[in-house]
Amino acid sequence: MSVYTDVSAPALAEFLSHYDLGVPKALEGIGAGTENSNFFLQTDSGRYVLTLFERLPAAEIPYYLHVTEWLSQRGIPCPAPVHARDGTILRELCDKPAAIVHCLPGASIVQRCPSDSEVAAAGALLARMHLAGADFAERHPNPAGWFWCQHTARRLSPKLSPAERALLVEELEAQKAWPRDKVPGGVIHADLFPDNVLFQDDAISGVIDFYYAGDDAWLYDLAILANAWCSLTDGSLDKHRAATLWRAYAEIRPIERAEHGLWFPYMRAAALRFWLLRLEARHFPRPGAMTECRDPEEYRRILACRREFC
Numbered sequence: 001m002s003v004y005t006d007v008s009a010p011a012l013a014e015f016l017s018h019y020d021l022g023v024p025k026a027l028e029g030i031g032a033g034t035e036n037s038n039f040f041l042q043t044d045s046g047r048y049v050l051t052l053f054e055r056l057p058a059a060e061i062p063y064y065l066h067v068t069e070w071l072s073q074r075g076i077p078c079p080a081p082v083h084a085r086d087g088t089i090l091r092e093l094c095d096k097p098a099a100i101v102h103c104l105p106g107a108s109i110v111q112r113c114p115s116d117s118e119v120a121a122a123g124a125l126l127a128r129m130h131l132a133g134a135d136f137a138e139r140h141p142n143p144a145g146w147f148w149c150q151h152t153a154r155r156l157s158p159k160l161s162p163a164e165r166a167l168l169v170e171e172l173e174a175q176k177a178w179p180r181d182k183v184p185g186g187v188i189h190a191d192l193f194p195d196n197v198l199f200q201d202d203a204i205s206g207v208i209d210f211y212y213a214g215d216d217a218w219l220y221d222l223a224i225l226a227n228a229w230c231s232l233t234d235g236s237l238d239k240h241r242a243a244t245l246w247r248a249y250a251e252i253r254p255i256e257r258a259e260h261g262l263w264f265p266y267m268r269a270a271a272l273r274f275w276l277l278r279l280e281a282r283h284f285p286r287p288g289a290m291t292e293c294r295d296p297e298e299y300r301r302i303l304a305c306r307r308e309f310c
């Protein structure tokens with residue numbers, strides 16, 4: 001569970017006095033998620049999500065809120081920020097940057113494999129999101145892109161076992177040659193795992209958690225989905241599900257010839273990135289009241305399996 005900061009009733013009341021959202025009825029900490037403190041906020045005008053940003057510097061947060069506002073205005077079901085009376089979308093609560101966004105209906109898939117139709121829906125939604133974000137003007141390099149991977153690998157190295165360190169060194173050496181800017185790209189979500197997609201009546205009703213979004217290759221975003229939605233327990237790729245994902249995506253954004261040869265390298269690059277992300281969370285944990293740590297081994301296994309393809 002992840003709620004790093006407790007919000008008292010007086011602090012909430014002061015915060016809400018800047019918004020036209022009516023009287024607060026309930027504030028409930030959300031257990032899922034690892035990065036921020038999230039709360040369902042019920043007021044007499046509706047249901048919202050209150051986020052206190054625990055990791056991101058305040059200066060970077062407006063980008064994420066602008067992206068979701070832009071995409072939601074273009075038909076992507078994502079959490080549009082609520083504007084305070086003075087027009088701002090980012091304020092401060094308990095000495096943390098904080099925002100209120102609209103609460104989306106539906107529930108994510110938990111403790112089961114996504115079905116073919118759910119995988120296809122996720123692929124199609126990702127393609128729509130890429131196209132909807134194509135004209136978004138703010139530039140923001142992928143915060144967990146190649147530069148971050150190299151930096152995090154150096155930071156983690158003394159904490160790793162000899163076998164983990166050897167794997168990391170080999171991967172950095174192999175992956176440094178792969179092109180990252182010669183293929184179509186733009187805003188990518190970069191964390192579209194099943195827990196960040198809400199379904200209602202078999203259709204996607206919400207895409208959440210844009211706090212890793214940034215500019216990168218669109219195919220790399222699809223590779224993140226392939227690992228997250230189409231991996232078996234042993235880390236191997238369910239090729240049937242991956243083909244379903246690819247087809248559904250390509251029907252909406254046809255994949256260019258230059259991208260085809262990068263499909264497997266990008267899955268491997270995406271596996272490395274999430275292995276590092278989880279290792280970082282394990283070896284450099286943030287102090288938190290309730291913290292869920294995801295297993296780095298899952299992504300080490302996925303990485304080991306993707307190495308067999310390229």
Ligand SMILES: Nc1ncnc2c1ncn2[C@@H]1O[C@H](COP(=O)(O)OP(=O)(O)OP(=O)(O)O)[C@@H](O)[C@H]1O
Pocket residue numbers: 002030032033034035036037038049079101102103104105108191195196206208209210211
């Ligand atoms: N706009 C929203 N509408 C409905 N539910 C939401 C919304 N935002 C967040 N949630 C709920 O809160 C949970 C945690 O949110 P989120 O995934 O953004 O957490 P996080 O800590 O920011 O990130 P991460 O998943 O990367 O660790 C989600 O699983 C979902 O249940």
Ligand SMILES: N[C@@H](CCO)C(=O)O
Pocket residue numbers: 034035191193274277278294
């Ligand atoms: N989706 C990431 C967590 C960061 O949002 C993971 O599964 O490691």
